[in-house]
Amino acid sequence: MRSLKLRLAIAIAKSASATSKLLGHKGETLPGRILLAIEPEAISLLAQDKEVILISGTNGKTSTTKAVASIVSQLGPVATSGSGSNLAWGAANALMSPAPYAVLEIDELHLPSIIAQTDPTVVLLLNLTRDQLHRMHEVKRVADRWHVECSEAVNTIFVADIDDPFINYSIVNAINVVRVSFGGRAHADGAVCPRCGSYLAWSRNKYSCTCGLTNKISELKFKKGSASFRNAILANIVGEIVGAEPVEFSESALERSVTKEIAGKSAHFRLTKNPASWTEALQADLHPEVILVLNARQVDGIDTSWLWDVSFKALKGHTVYVCGERALDMAYRIHVEGVIPTLVESVDEAMALCSGSDVSVLTAYTAFFELVM
Amino acid sequence: MLEIIRIHNELLGTYGDRGNADVLQFRAGLRRIKSRITDISYLDPLPRSGDIYLLGGAEDAAQLLSLTALRKGSILARAANKGAVVLAICAGFQLLGNTYKTRDEEFEGLGLLDVSTAPGDKRLVGDIAVKSPLFLEPLTGFENHSSVTTLGTEATPFATVISGNGNGIAGIDGAMDKNVFGTYLHGPVLARNPEFADLLLERALGTAISPVDDELASRYASWRRGLI
Numbered sequence: 236m237r238s239l240k241l242r243l244a245i246a247i248a249k250s251a252s253a254t255s256k257l258l259g260h261k262g263e264t265l266p267g268r269i270l271l272a273i274e275p276e277a278i279s280l281l282a283q284d285k286e287v288i289l290i291s292g293t294n295g296k297t298s299t300t301k302a303v304a305s306i307v308s309q310l311g312p313v314a315t316s317g318s319g320s321n322l323a324w325g326a327a328n329a330l331m332s333p334a335p336y337a338v339l340e341i342d343e344l345h346l347p348s349i350i351a352q353t354d355p356t357v358v359l360l361l362n363l364t365r366d367q368l369h370r371m372h373e374v375k376r377v378a379d380r381w382h383v384e385c386s387e388a389v390n391t392i393f394v395a396d397i398d399d400p401f402i403n404y405s406i407v408n409a410i411n412v413v414r415v416s417f418g419g420r421a422h423a424d425g426a427v428c429p430r431c432g433s434y435l436a437w438s439r440n441k442y443s444c445t446c447g448l449t450n451k452i453s454e455l456k457f458k459k460g461s462a463s464f465r466n467a468i469l470a471n472i473v474g475e476i477v478g479a480e481p482v483e484f485s486e487s488a489l490e491r492s493v494t495k496e497i498a499g500k501s502a503h504f505r506l507t508k509n510p511a512s513w514t515e516a517l518q519a520d521l522h523p524e525v526i527l528v529l530n531a532r533q534v535d536g537i538d539t540s541w542l543w544d545v546s547f548k549a550l551k552g553h554t555v556y557v558c559g560e561r562a563l564d565m566a567y568r569i570h571v572e573g574v575i576p577t578l579v580e581s582v583d584e585a586m587a588l589c590s591g592s593d594v595s596v597l598t599a600y601t602a603f604f605e606l607v608m
Numbered sequence: 609m610l611e612i613i614r615i616h617n618e619l620l621g622t623y624g625d626r627g628n629a630d631v632l633q634f635r636a637g638l639r640r641i642k643s644r645i646t647d648i649s650y651l652d653p654l655p656r657s658g659d660i661y662l663l664g665g666a667e668d669a670a671q672l673l674s675l676t677a678l679r680k681g682s683i684l685a686r687a688a689n690k691g692a693v694v695l696a697i698c699a700g701f702q703l704l705g706n707t708y709k710t711r712d713e714e715f716e717g718l719g720l721l722d723v724s725t726a727p728g729d730k731r732l733v734g735d736i737a738v739k740s741p742l743f744l745e746p747l748t749g750f751e752n753h754s755s756v757t758t759l760g761t762e763a764t765p766f767a768t769v770i771s772g773n774g775n776g777i778a779g780i781d782g783a784m785d786k787n788v789f790g791t792y793l794h795g796p797v798l799a800r801n802p803e804f805a806d807l808l809l810e811r812a813l814g815t816a817i818s819p820v821d822d823e824l825a826s827r828y829a830s831w832r833r834g835l836i
Binding site for chain 1: 618619621622623624625626627630631634650651667668669670672673731733734735750752794795796799824825827828831
């Protein structure tokens with residue numbers, strides 16, 4: 236039974252949500268903020284009568300959360316996060332729903348506290364790579380926090396993609412773990428063992444440290460595949476744990492991509508926000524004309540140095556337009572790699588200049604939401 | 609052939625500093641100067657024949673591993689003594705000093721610069737602009753560290769801070785001694801400031817190089833300076 240204070244807090248938060256929507260906001264964070272201001276314990280109180288599933292990682296959180304929510308919806312109503320609202324108030328907002336299941340996307344830095352508050356049934360850990368370093372500072376720092384909390388969450392089952400050594404380190408002392416390997420993959424920040432600080436020995440995408448940290452031993456093994464392929468499998472493993480039947484997803488279902496008609500042509504937008512997701516996107520098939528959109532606001536990462544960790548060689552031979560608030564950072568980066576950029580003011584302007592019927596648009600985080608959501 | 613040695617990028621590559629080598633090679637190429645970038649991993653011996661050695665920013669454990677490997681044979685110090693150019697950013701800069709401290713331990717550095725580094729009380733993150741006596745215009749970059757680096761009597765400040773923190777003390781960024789340069793500027797610094805890349809090329813070649821007009825490079829650098 237929810238307490239009077241909690242019920243009152245929910246009522247006020249919900250009326251604020253209605254007002255916020257009237258004012259044209261998406262209404263996903265304000266009610267959560269109000270709820271937590273009135274009842275700081277709201278998240279743990281609301282989580283008590285739910286089966287809670289949390290999803291976190293640098294890349295693929297939003298799409299994988301949607302996939303898990305759709306799988307779990309076989310079992311009953313699911314409360315889930317709004318698109319990308321993955322901080323505490325986003326979780327609080329979703330948990331206000333009376334649904335018996337909650338499937339929540341959680342920001343990497345907020346995950347330990349949300350695990351502690353919700354005592355989740357399952358936590359899915361996707362990957363940890365370089366992202367928003369002005370905020371995260373170091374990948375290892377995030378992994379250290381996860382490591383501590385995962386070790387303490389004794390009631391939770393962790394589903395972990397251990398081809399990422401930071402994920403493996405995070406769950407190495409956890410009690411209930413399903414370790415998953417997809418045949419190994421390179422990790423741009425994986426040169427040092429996150430557990431013991433030794434130089435990590437890699438051989439054909441498998442790592443094995445003298446301290447014992449390795450991806451050669453896992454409960455489940457699958458073939459190699461794209462991030463989208465891997466995340467679909469991981470989502471189904473989570474579903475199976477809570478008793479849902481597997482759901483088949485198309486290869487591109489879990490990409491953050493949206494197609495929009497602009498200037499009579501199809502603009503295929505794809506979210507690209509850090510070295511790992513840019514690299515993933517540049518390995519996919521691109522149309523002959525490509526538009527790159529770069530911003531550097533807080534959620535994009537205010538430092539653009541990471542552009543130099545991505546190889547843009549795949550763009551050679553393409554016609555490349557560049558725009559966004561930090562278009563010059565991108566233009567100079569690809570210029571040095573031998574790709575000729577054409578600077579434009581906007582995606583609309585670039586689309587008007589394109590001659591083909593289909594154009595690839597690789598888009599930074601904030602630009603993606605402004606342009607397609 | 610200009611030999612550019614990119615040291616331990618898998619360890620000292622957290623903040624995109626690998627781009628410094630790419631920019632040097634690109635701007636050498638604009639003058640038809642041939643160059644080669646050699647990536648040296650932690651497991652490789654450091655070549656003695658480098659004209660330019662580059663070190664970048666790193667996380668703590670990676671920094672320590674790099675230091676351990678670089679101590680072997682003092683190759684970097686010998687190369688610098690013979691006039692090779694060394695550019696070291698952030699954690700790489702700290703390694704070149706006499707000592708650096710973490711919260712738990714103190715380590716002896718490589719001793720190429722008379723500086724010492726200790727943990728500070730806050731993380732210094734954000735855009736930074738500095739004025740170095742080597743250049744007419746200010747340099748811009750991005751800093752992300754939590755250390756304080758103090759200069760000894762033999763080190764010369766690389767620059768004074770216009771905005772941001774740099775070494776975290778005395779309004780100074782970096783240090784230099786002949787052809788050895790340390791700074792906290794990421795960006796990468798040579799991508800943001802092409803005149804710095806050209807200075808390193810001149811120092812490595814021991815001769816003046818022809819000016820080039822790379823319109824995009826100048827436009828990028830002056831746009832960032834305009835935001836100071």
